[in-house]
Amino acid sequence: MSKVFVLGHKNPDTDSICSALSYAYLKKETGMEAEAIRLGEMNNETIFALKEFGFEAPRLVKRVSEEASQVILVDHNERQQSADDIDEVQVIEVIDHHRIANFETTDPLFFRAEPVGCTTTILLKLYKENGVEIPANIAGLMLSAIISDSLLFKSPTCTEQDIRAARELAEIAGVDVDAYGLAMLKAGADLSNKTLEDLISLDSKEFEAGDHRFEVAQVNAIDVSEVLDRQEDLEVLMNQQVTNKGLDLFVFVVTDILNNNSEAIVLGRRSNIIEGAFKSSVVDNRVLLPGIVSRKKQIVPVITEALS
Amino acid sequence: MSKVFVLGHKNPDTDSICSALSYAYLKKETGMEAEAIRLGEMNNETIFALKEFGFEAPRLVKRVSEEASQVILVDHNERQQSADDIDEVQVIEVIDHHRIANFETTDPLFFRAEPVGCTTTILLKLYKENGVEIPANIAGLMLSAIISDSLLFKSPTCTEQDIRAARELAEIAGVDVDAYGLAMLKAGADLSNKTLEDLISLDSKEFEAGDHRFEVAQVNAIDVSEVLDRQEDLEVLMNQQVTNKGLDLFVFVVTDILNNNSEAIVLGRRSNIIEGAFKSSVVDNRVLLPGIVSRKKQIVPVITEALS
Numbered sequence: 001m002s003k004v005f006v007l008g009h010k011n012p013d014t015d016s017i018c019s020a021l022s023y024a025y026l027k028k029e030t031g032m033e034a035e036a037i038r039l040g041e042m043n044n045e046t047i048f049a050l051k052e053f054g055f056e057a058p059r060l061v062k063r064v065s066e067e068a069s070q071v072i073l074v075d076h077n078e079r080q081q082s083a084d085d086i087d088e089v090q091v092i093e094v095i096d097h098h099r100i101a102n103f104e105t106t107d108p109l110f111f112r113a114e115p116v117g118c119t120t121t122i123l124l125k126l127y128k129e130n131g132v133e134i135p136a137n138i139a140g141l142m143l144s145a146i147i148s149d150s151l152l153f154k155s156p157t158c159t160e161q162d163i164r165a166a167r168e169l170a171e172i173a174g175v176d177v178d179a180y181g182l183a184m185l186k187a188g189a190d191l192s193n194k195t196l197e198d199l200i201s202l203d204s205k206e207f208e209a210g211d212h213r214f215e216v217a218q219v220n221a222i223d224v225s226e227v228l229d230r231q232e233d234l235e236v237l238m239n240q241q242v243t244n245k246g247l248d249l250f251v252f253v254v255t256d257i258l259n260n261n262s263e264a265i266v267l268g269r270r271s272n273i274i275e276g277a278f279k280s281s282v283v284d285n286r287v288l289l290p291g292i293v294s295r296k297k298q299i300v301p302v303i304t305e306a307l308s
Numbered sequence: 309m310s311k312v313f314v315l316g317h318k319n320p321d322t323d324s325i326c327s328a329l330s331y332a333y334l335k336k337e338t339g340m341e342a343e344a345i346r347l348g349e350m351n352n353e354t355i356f357a358l359k360e361f362g363f364e365a366p367r368l369v370k371r372v373s374e375e376a377s378q379v380i381l382v383d384h385n386e387r388q389q390s391a392d393d394i395d396e397v398q399v400i401e402v403i404d405h406h407r408i409a410n411f412e413t414t415d416p417l418f419f420r421a422e423p424v425g426c427t428t429t430i431l432l433k434l435y436k437e438n439g440v441e442i443p444a445n446i447a448g449l450m451l452s453a454i455i456s457d458s459l460l461f462k463s464p465t466c467t468e469q470d471i472r473a474a475r476e477l478a479e480i481a482g483v484d485v486d487a488y489g490l491a492m493l494k495a496g497a498d499l500s501n502k503t504l505e506d507l508i509s510l511d512s513k514e515f516e517a518g519d520h521r522f523e524v525a526q527v528n529a530i531d532v533s534e535v536l537d538r539q540e541d542l543e544v545l546m547n548q549q550v551t552n553k554g555l556d557l558f559v560f561v562v563t564d565i566l567n568n569n570s571e572a573i574v575l576g577r578r579s580n581i582i583e584g585a586f587k588s589s590v591v592d593n594r595v596l597l598p599g600i601v602s603r604k605k606q607i608v609p610v611i612t613e614a615l616s
Contacts, residue, residue: 097416098416099412099413099414099415099416099417100408100411100412100413100417101412101413102412103408103411104407104408104410105407105408105409106407106608106609106612106613107407107423107605107609108405108406108407108421108422108423108424108604109407109408109423110421110422110423111408111419111420111421111422112419112420113416113417113418113419113420114416114418114419115415115417115418116416129437296416297415301414301415304414305414
């Protein structure tokens with residue numbers, strides 16, 4: 001039981017997977033028996049990135065407490081986004097760039113959150129603070145996470161620090177950022193092998209606001225209509241989630257990664273707040289979200305505010 | 309409203325006051341209009357430290373939202389230990405070394421917590437990371453906080469990092485750590501000008517565990533019996549607090565700073581957990597706590613566990 005798991009959130013995105021791998025490497029270099037794991041299936045973008053830099057997928061572990069007594073969380077802190085049995089293990093570190101909520105410990109821990117666009121931007125600092133050299137393939141993973149979270153630096157969550165970190169990591173990895181970045185994003189926007197269930201669950205996160213529970217799922221696409229043309233069937237699946245999870249609101253966001261706009265399907269008994277919150281008309285459960293690409297910065301705070 | 313307040317917890321101790329002053333200085337040096345404030349009266353130890361290094365007390369501000377829209381918390385994160393109107397302002401940073409609980413934001417922030425013995429041990433790193441030189445008098449404040457929180461390095465909360473930081477800060481401040489440290493701790497243990505109400509409130513913190521609410525107050529003393537001989541009158545005041553605040557448990561800890569033991573008075577409807585939790589007999593609401601000096605490491609987790 002001396003092994004420490006390093007894990008990102010459920011429905012892992014590229015940052016969650018690459019941060020877990022990159023931080024586990026750093027912890028091993030500084031003497032901890034750490035293993036990166038994942039809580040769910042990887043998306044096409046992440047698969048592309050791991051293949052590019054020669055990594056195997058981290059092991060899929062559903063119940064962390066069966067194999068470890070201590071864990072490190074990367075890219076998340078909210079309990080409902082973590083392993084189902086997170087309360088049965090000790091969280092000894094958190095490295096994150098999200099809001100803090102539903103997180104509580106009985107003992108002091110190492111908690112490093114910064115308002116930057118990507119977890120690996122913080123990890124780059126930790127490598128330097130610990131005097132550990134970053135191998136080229138790890139730098140490639142860390143760069144991939146920044147490109148993913150920032151949509152190639154176009155998301156409003158992207159900071160100067162993320163851009164500087166990406167430049168530094170690209171140099172170490174020996175990668176052309178724009179060419180590699182676009183190829184990776186396009187791989188992620190290839191939804192051809194995804195079922196409708198995949199679409200609403202692969203990159204989905206649950207949140208709480210006051211007494212309300214809401215979920216926001218997001219997919220990146222080159223052609224938004226390819227997804228939204230299947231609205232009727234998507235709504236059936238979304239309504240099942242609303243019922244099964246007791247959600248007050250389910251927002252499914254389809255983001256056009258070339259033009260940096262989104263369009264969403266909104267369901268649930270509190271979907272009535274969407275029109276006022278985003279100042280955009282909801283027609284047939286659909287709403288246009290011009291200029292909106294970031295769940296964290298442009299969607300969740302707006303819904304939280306409206307529901308509270 | 310562009311000013312940012314830097315504040316420690318209610319019933320401020322030396323770390324809360326000195327961290328607020330030291331971090332406000334760093335933030336000002338890096339371009340922020342920051343002001344250290346305090347939420348309550350200072351204890352004799354802190355007054356001694358501030359006088360030694362030529363500082364005025366930070367301004368007493370009870371309602372932070374009347375003057376600032378943004379705050380930085382040092383040495384605490386739990387809402388009930390902060391300003392009463394903390395929910396009306398935005399917390400933009402937290403620098404802390406305690407467990408994390410009852411803390412929630414709508415937006416990402418800079419949150420730096422480390423499992424070290426003192427907040428200023430973390431601040432020393434932040435000075436270095438920001439490339440800001442520490443003036444001798446600020447180094448003296450930061451050193452005072454470490455001596456206070458670690459009881460001159462004898463508390464189990466004290467880490468190697470705290471000892472190294474103290475050595476480095478003593479060098480900058482030009483201070484003999486042992487001589488100054490003992491004088492400062494003795495000033496703090498001088499309870500001659502304290503009322504009984506002061507004793508149970510000056511260094512008191514509230515906690516929640518499950519549905520239970522408990523409070524742990526602590527005083528340092530050279531002669532423990534000087535305090536505990538007044539048990540009868542102390543209990544009257546403690547029972548008032550139990551009633552007024554709806555506490556399930558109130559623990560008043562008197563710590564012998566020369567021998568590193570404590571003795572406590574325990575009241576409240578859940579005081580029945582104390583005997584089992586600390587494996588020590590409770591006689592006439594009194595319990596001996598041999599080797600126990602740290603509320604954070606040796607008392608709060610034990611009570612939290614027993615109440616949960």
